[in-house]
Amino acid sequence: MSVERLRDTGSQPGFFRELVESSQDAILMKTLDGQITFWNAAAQRMYGYTPEEAVGSHVGVIVPPDLKDEEAGLLARIARGVRIEHYETRRTAGDGRVLDIDVTLWPIRDHDGSITAACSIMRDITARKRGEAELTKLHAQQRQVALALNLMGNAKQIPGALAASRYLPSTQGQGVGGDWFDLIDLGAGRVGVFVGDVMGRGLDAAVVMGQLRSAARALALAGLPPCDLMRTLDAFTRDLPEPFVTCVYLEADPAQGEVTVCSAGHLPVLLIEPDATVRELPVPTGIPLGVGGVPHQQVRLPLRAGTTLTLYTDGLVETSSSDIDLRLKLVTSMLEDVFATAADLESAADRVLHALLPDTETYADDVTLLLVSFPTAPLDTAETGLACETASIPAGRRFLRAKLAEWGLTALSDTALLLASELLTNAYRHARGPIDLRVWHSVRELGVEVTDHTTPRPRARLAESTEEDGRGLLLVEALADAWGTRPTTSGKTVWFTMLVTSADQGASPAAALAPAPG
Structure with missing residues (x-):
């Protein structure tokens, strides 16, 4: 059907032609076998063909070779009376450029209702598609950077x-956010555990997260107690662009059988007993970092061998359709079921995620889960109180020598006694x-600790040649x-x-108890 025939159906002669010629969208009509019968001015501007060149030609002239079958399929649908709205595809201009277009097609019927042709309205969306592609690429780059920042904190x-960790970046919005976790070897058998969440999403939140994690690790390694560490992080956070952060820090000391915890507005830490019962650690929630004005509190709690700590962020438990308290109860019961039968921490982590997030393809927030277990306590622990006097140095040596003999670690005696003497002398x-x-000692190492009642902490330094002091800690180091x-x-x-090897163990106790100086 020609445009002249359609024009005659209007109430005013020429109305249809004027309408389609003035349209900013390309409009063409074609027969059901693909022959072009009408081509407006906007089509000429889009494709570069004049009406004289286009009309009578097959529509395949503007269809890329790899889409010939697609065009045939569209015409077949039109022949069945199907209207096709905003179909995105590609077309080729006369100069060879490939255009992204949005096309709407509908059937044209004759007076008797039979379908004789198709009309297409096409809009060039190449610039929009290019912008979308660039934006998608930018988001992918930002996501990759943010993900790299987060994965630097993988628990080792x-x-x-023993630890098992899971981190799932959000699949919606700007993707990766500000979740982080860290497991820190504090030395002397102690372990630092962090989990935190920076408000916000995208690269900004991830960068703030990276700054906070680095600062927190440095402060933990410097030996700050949890509450002092939180106070310092709180001051640090106030100068950051994303100043609202929740986190929790635990300092576990399996040798002492205790854990010290401080929370800054974070979700409860769950403790799983060896018999798989689960309870919340009674820790004051505190306020998020960056708020200021209220001091954070730490608590010291017993830590049995064989227990597991469960730390997580809100992405694991919060949903738009469920109460947070109900979700926490669900997590508790889920952990009890899982740890009653789980073979190890890795399988336990997988089962918890599968149960709480069955649809792992879509989640609106980052999901972080960290399971940390302390399977065994030190094999032996002993301590003695000493007065602050010279006689305490040989007394301390005798105490240590006897314990090393009792434990079958006499191979370490010479070095251990020398270093203990240095620490006792400094004290x-x-x-x-008192001192x-x-x-x-554990299967892996021997630990010696000297505690006194003076705050300034010693540091290793290079002594001058004329000084008698200043070399003890260099020897220890x-x-x-x-x-x-x-x-x-x-x-x-x-x-x-000091690390304990198999060769260090089982030496003769008699050798260790032989007389020695001091």
Whole structure:
């Protein structure tokens, strides 16, 4: 059917032709076998063909070779009376350019109702599609950067703890957000555990998360107690562009059988007992970082060997259609079921995620889950109190020598006694008593700790040639496998550890008990 025939159906002669010629969208008509019968001015501008060149030609002239079958399928649908709205495809201009277009097609019927032709309205969306592609690429780049920032905090296995972690970036909106987690070897058998969540999404939140995680790790390694660490992070957060952060920090000491916890507005930490019962740790919730004005509180709680701590972010438990308290109860019951039968932490983590997030293809927020288990306590622990006097140094050596003999670790005696003497001498000369000497060993290492009642912490330094002091800690640093200091409520603890090998164990106790100086 020609445009002249359609024009005659209007109430005014020429109305239809004027309408389609003035349209900003390309309009063409074609027979059911694809022959072009009408071509307006906008079609000429879009494709470069004049009406004289286009009319009478087959529509395939503007169809890319790989879409010939698609065009045939569209014409077949039109022949069945189907109207096709806003179909996005590609077409080829006369100069060879490939255009992205949005096309609407509908059948044209004759007076008797039979379908004789098709009309197409086409709009060039190439610029829009290019913009969408660039935006998608930008989002993908930002997502990759944000994801890389987050994955730097993957929990690694460290001595004294087993861990399984899961991080699922959001599949909606700007994608990756500000979740983070970290597992830190604090030395002397102690383990630091972090989980946090920066408000917001995208690269900005991920960058803030990376800054906070780095700062938190540095502060933890510096030996700050959890509440002091939170106070410092709170001040640090106020200068960041995303100033609203929730997090929780735990400092676990399996040798002491305790864990110290401080929370900044974060969700409850769940403790799973060896018999698979689950309970919340009684920790004051506190306020999020960046708010200020209210001090954070830490609590010290017992930590049994064989227990597992469960830390997570709100993406695991919050939904738009469920109450948070009900979800937390669901998590508790789910953990009890899982840990009653799970073979290991990795399978437990997978089962928890599958149960709480059955549709793992779509989730509106980042999901973070961290399971940390402390399977065994140290094999042996012993301590003794000493007065702040010279006689305490040989007394401490005798105590340590006897314990090493009792534990079958006499191969470590020479080095351990030398380093313990240095720490005891420093405590006697530079601190206030009483002095506490604590020793412990696990399958992996021997630990020696000296606690006094003076706050300033010692540091290794290079002594001048004329000085008698200043070399003790350099000796400790050279001979120990690890050493460090940490504050206590009334002073400080200086510690060192030595790795235990199979060759170090089982030496003759008689050799260790032989007379020795001091």
